[in-house]
Amino acid sequence: MAEPLLLALDQGTSSSRAVIFDGSGQALASAQVPLPIEYPADGWVEQDPLAIWSSQLQAMQQLEDQLSPEQRAA
DSSP: OOOOOEEEEEEOSSEEEEEEEOTTSOEEEEEEEEOOOBOOSTTOOBOOHHHHHHHHHHHHHHHHHHSOHHHHHO
């Protein structure tokens, strides 16, 4: 049986990050995807929730590319 893996997602203001850890807490892979920030008016800041979701999906896809087939099966 494959060792279980833990996926950690982090959402920051400027990027989305994803990290895969093994059962002992060792990071196996990580990815970071930049996130656009919009300034529609003076003093305003906006972020598109769909862009946040998309950047998290991209980060997870980048993680998958870094894992071996055995690790992906976990």
